Amino acid sequence: MSTHDVTLWGYALLVTALAVLELVGRRPGSSVPSLGVVIGTVMSRRSGRVAVMAAWVWLGLHFLAL
Amino acid sequence: MTGQSARAASGVGGRERSSVVLAGVLLLASFVDGVSDNWVHAAVLTGAAVGLWWDNGRRAARQPALLERKPGPRTGVWLGFVALAYAVAAGALHPYTWPVTLAVVIPGTTAIVLSWRGPLFPRPVPPAIGARGAVWWGVVFVAGALWELAALLQQPSIQVGSYAHPTVSFLMDSVLASWAGRSLTLALWLGLGWALMSSATREGE
Numbered sequence: 001m002s003t004h005d006v007t008l009w010g011y012a013l014l015v016t017a018l019a020v021l022e023l024v025g026r027r028p029g030s031s032v033p034s035l036g037v038v039i040g041t042v043m044s045r046r047s048g049r050v051a052v053m054a055a056w057v058w059l060g061l062h063f064l065a066l
Numbered sequence: 067m068t069g070q071s072a073r074a075a076s077g078v079g080g081r082e083r084s085s086v087v088l089a090g091v092l093l094l095a096s097f098v099d100g101v102s103d104n105w106v107h108a109a110v111l112t113g114a115a116v117g118l119w120w121d122n123g124r125r126a127a128r129q130p131a132l133l134e135r136k137p138g139p140r141t142g143v144w145l146g147f148v149a150l151a152y153a154v155a156a157g158a159l160h161p162y163t164w165p166v167t168l169a170v171v172i173p174g175t176t177a178i179v180l181s182w183r184g185p186l187f188p189r190p191v192p193p194a195i196g197a198r199g200a201v202w203w204g205v206v207f208v209a210g211a212l213w214e215l216a217a218l219l220q221q222p223s224i225q226v227g228s229y230a231h232p233t234v235s236f237l238m239d240s241v242l243a244s245w246a247g248r249s250l251t252l253a254l255w256l257g258l259g260w261a262l263m264s265s266a267t268r269e270g271e
Contacts (some may be wrong), residue, residue: 003230008231011234014210021202032199033192036265040192043266047085047118049181052262054092054114057174058099060255061107062250063238065167 085122085185106167114178121182132180133187136264149256157249162243169252178260185266192267211269 001009018035025034033041042048096111137145156169180186218224220231227236243245 004232007213007230007232010213014206015182016102017206017209021206025113025199030199031196032202033195035203037192037195038200038203039265040189040267041195042189043181043185043262044269046121046182046184048090049177049185049266050114050118051088051092052126053174053181053259054111056176056255056259056262057110057170058095058107059258060170060174060252061104061110061167062103063242063251063255064161065103065170066106066162 085118087146089118089122092118106171110171110174117182129183131185131187131268132183136187136189141172145260146257149260150253153256154249154254157245157247157252161248170255173256173259177263181263181266185268186263189267 002013022035024030025032025037039052043052092111092115096115099105099111100108135158152169152173156166159166159169214233217228217231217233217236221228221233227233229236229240236253242251
């Protein structure tokens with residue numbers, strides 16, 4: 001297996017981990033919150049809202065803009 | 067000090083700490099972008115950091131949410147249609163040029179200003195989350211950041227991608243090479259922005 005494949009498997013593993021956490025978080029009574037709850041909590045403060053939206057803008061700039 | 071005033075004081079302290087920490091993180095990210103020759107990115111991040119710093123500790127009057135309630139399905143369809151048309155039009159622009167930069171900066175800056183003001187529409191604050199549960203999300207996001215950083219550091223240089231150690235940006239290059247790919251990416255980015263804006267809540271600021 002090449003380093004290219006290993007890197008891609010790493011990304012796939014991370015995406016799978018996110019999906020598993022989300023599924024676990026959506027189970028009733030789970031101690032793991034869903035991603036929506038985590039983001040809602042972070043964005044309940046002005047600093048959190050601004051930081052999350054700044055990260056989103058950065059993402060758009062990074063992939064498409066100068 | 068009464069229990070209520072102690073809680074209020076502790077809330078203010080927590081708010082100030084989180085603002086300072088986040089402003090610091092944004093400044094650090096801005097510095098890294100700046101030394102990588104991404105000056106527009108650095109300017110946006112510095113602007114948000116300076117704004118957070120300036121705003122820290124101010125007792126601005128609470129403004130009501132922009133909308134009275136969450137838009138209904140019909141408005142949602144119209145908004146989706148407008149966002150899709152915007153993505154198709156902006157996707158036709160050449161990547162990494164000033165026109166497409168403006169096409170990202172305009173909705174982006176609008177979203178930051180609106181999020182500063184408050185949530186888009188009233189929404190209940192989610193129940194408090196336990197540290198144990200939140201840690202799992204932190205572990206996965208930090209692992210992702212480290213994996214991406216490891217690939218980045220194994221490139222020939224910070225601006226030259228590597229097939230052997232591809233970053234997400236390197237993998238996205240082939241998608242962004244076509245109009246359809248850029249439009250789809252922009253549409254997904256706008257959708258993510260809307261989802262994030264819709265997730266915003268407000269507790270005592």
